[in-house]
Amino acid sequence: MKRKALLLVMALVIVFSIILVMGCDASAQTKDRALVNDQQEHYAMVQPLPFFDYSIPRYVLTQIYEVVATEARSTYTIIESMTGETKFHGPSLGYGIPVDTQLTNPLMSSYTNSSGGVTIEQPEPNGLFSSKNTDGTWVLFVDNNGDVTPIYTEHKVTTFPFAVIKSADGSWVRAGNEPATLTIELPQ
Numbered sequence: 001m002k003r004k005a006l007l008l009v010m011a012l013v014i015v016f017s018i019i020l021v022m023g024c025d026a027s028a029q030t031k032d033r034a035l036v037n038d039q040q041e042h043y044a045m046v047q048p049l050p051f052f053d054y055s056i057p058r059y060v061l062t063q064i065y066e067v068v069a070t071e072a073r074s075t076y077t078i079i080e081s082m083t084g085e086t087k088f089h090g091p092s093l094g095y096g097i098p099v100d101t102q103l104t105n106p107l108m109s110s111y112t113n114s115s116g117g118v119t120i121e122q123p124e125p126n127g128l129f130s131s132k133n134t135d136g137t138w139v140l141f142v143d144n145n146g147d148v149t150p151i152y153t154e155h156k157v158t159t160f161p162f163a164v165i166k167s168a169d170g171s172w173v174r175a176g177n178e179p180a181t182l183t184i185e186l187p188q
Contacts, residue, residue, distance in 0.1 A: 056187065063184050068095055069126040073181040077139050077159040078172060079151075086166070087155050091142040096157045099136030102129045 067073065077092040107121050123129050135154045143149055161182040163175040 054187075059187060060184050064182075065125050067182055073161065074142070075159045075161055075181065076163045077141065077157060078164070079139070079153045080156045080158070082156060084170075087153070088141075088151070089164075091163070092159060093140040093142055093148050095159050096137040096139045097128075098131030098134045099138055099152060100131045100134040103127070105129055 072093055075092045075094060076090070077096065078089040079087045081087060105121055105123065121129060137153055137157045139151045139153065139157060139159070140148050141151050158172070160172075160174075161180040162178055164172040165175040167173045
């Protein structure tokens with residue numbers, strides 16, 4: 001009987017110790033969060049974010065989206081290992097698509113409390129939910145007979161809007177004088 005009572009007391013001491021430690025951690029986290037929020041509010045006052053009437057990077061990205069999403073452009077793609085060893089290269093169509101890009105949103109709306117829910121991901125303008133964590137890429141290579149063949153790779157991918165060749169020093173250089181298949185107009 002004494003042994004059971006001793007075990008019960010020890011169990012209660014352990015449970016209360018855990019509750020006390022968790023309470024202290026939660027209190028410390030709450031204080032830290034409040035301090036960080038105060039710091040961010042101060043920064044917002046003394047160093048506000050800039051506001052621009054026009055964005056050249058947005059203008060350029062919009063053009064790239066329009067061309068890549070609506071026009072099949074011939075490209076030249078190189079697949080290399082992380083050490084720079086060429087695994088494959090050749091004519092391709094368009095630009096690589098990360099392999100875990102999805103057509104549907106993998107997240108759902110979730111309400112966590114009475115003040116509202118969490119933010120869900122939005123699709124890109126091309127209708128896809130872009131990858132954030134893959135090394136895999138689909139590349140559409142063009143065969144000698146003109147067929148377009150999807151190739152999956154987990155190596156480093158570089159795609160050019162013109163043909164390239166490997167130079168004597170091992171770097172890739174533009175081959176010939178053909179114009180690029182994708183160019184960007186910059187604003188005046």
